[in-house]
Amino acid sequence: MSDQPATIQQLITQLAWQVEMGVDEAFLGAEALAMPKVKLDKYLPSSGAATPVEVAASAAIATISDVSTPPSASVMSAPKTATLSGTMSPPMASPDAPDLAAIGSLAELKAGLLAFEGCALKHTASNLVFADGNPGARLMIIGEAPGRDEDMVGLPFVGVSGQLLDKMLASIGLDRSHVYIANLLPWRPPGNRTPTAEETAMMLPWLRRHVQLANPDYVLILGGSAAKAVLDTKDGILKLRGRWQDVDFGDTIMRPTLASLHPAYLLRSPAQKRLSFADILAVNSRLSSSSLSPSPSD
Ligand code: URA
Numbered sequence: 001m002s003d004q005p006a007t008i009q010q011l012i013t014q015l016a017w018q019v020e021m022g023v024d025e026a027f028l029g030a031e032a033l034a035m036p037k038v039k040l041d042k043y044l045p046s047s048g049a050a051t052p053v054e055v056a057a058s059a060a061i062a063t064i065s066d067v068s069t070p071p072s073a074s075v076m077s078a079p080k081t082a083t084l085s086g087t088m089s090p091p092m093a094s095p096d097a098p099d100l101a102a103i104g105s106l107a108e109l110k111a112g113l114l115a116f117e118g119c120a121l122k123h124t125a126s127n128l129v130f131a132d133g134n135p136g137a138r139l140m141i142i143g144e145a146p147g148r149d150e151d152m153v154g155l156p157f158v159g160v161s162g163q164l165l166d167k168m169l170a171s172i173g174l175d176r177s178h179v180y181i182a183n184l185l186p187w188r189p190p191g192n193r194t195p196t197a198e199e200t201a202m203m204l205p206w207l208r209r210h211v212q213l214a215n216p217d218y219v220l221i222l223g224g225s226a227a228k229a230v231l232d233t234k235d236g237i238l239k240l241r242g243r244w245q246d247v248d249f250g251d252t253i254m255r256p257t258l259a260s261l262h263p264a265y266l267l268r269s270p271a272q273k274r275l276s277f278a279d280i281l282a283v284n285s286r287l288s289s290s291s292l293s294p295s296p297s298d
Contacts, residue, residue, distance in 0.1 A: 125187035127154035140216035223262030
């Protein structure tokens with residue numbers, strides 16, 4: 001590697017590459033780096049259509065615009081042990097995949113995931129995002145995968161999507177003590193990219209075991225990725241949503257399961273909230289009409 005200081009253009013190229021690989025956060029601020037100020041605006045793309053990478057790089061640069069030298073890779077929130085190419089290694093044949101049927105409790109399941117080395121996402125994530133809420137709840141909610149906030153905190157749906165989810169639940173008198181929340185993937189895909197088919201296939205058995213152990217009366221799936229994986233279909237979420245289906249999560253118990261729109265999608269397409277509200281009312285109706293278990297307010 002050259003001892004010459006990198007030029008601004010080289011730094012921008014490196015940063016754009018890092019953004020493309022999923023780095024979206026700098027751990028060190030300008031003070032820590034104690035670098036001279038430099039005006040970067042003139043180096044940003046000024047004409048022509050910017051590529052998504054350029055746009056993302058511009059945004060990232062804007063947040064560290066006092067920095068003339070980017071922090072070294074070791075201080076970025078970049079993959080801890082990921083390959084520097086940022087590509088996910090193909091899933092291993094999971095020689096170490098445990099016998100999930102032998103896992104007898106949620107605590108064991110969490111421990112099993114913490115020990116599981118078969119999914120490369122684990123190595124780019126900061127935390128395992130296992131679950132939140134009440135493990136004894138009658139309603140289990142399944143999202144797709146943690147985002148940045150969830151990855152940092154280690155709990156599902158704590159970012160803006162989670163805030164909308166909380167409002168949706170509140171509209172039928174529920175809060176997190178009335179529901180149990182998990183994700184199809186317990187680790188954040190770098191840069192919030194869509195999970196690959198391999199990642200989904202690898203982690204689906206874990207989710208199924210998760211549902212078996214939590215044993216909810218009803219399951220609400222949020223978003224197309226999770227719905228397609230759990231319901232084993234290629235249909236889109238707008239076709240899948242709003243229809244209860246009895247789903248066997250692998251223990252021969254048929255659990256009424258409803259797919260609905262993901263809160264992140266609702267934030268982008270607020271007009272679709274009416275569909276989501278219809279779904280949440282359908283959940284409420286099931287919870288209220290079932291007399292076998294206590295109602296959410298009990
Ligand atoms: N989106 C999800 O699907 N799950 C989360 O935990 C957060 C955002």
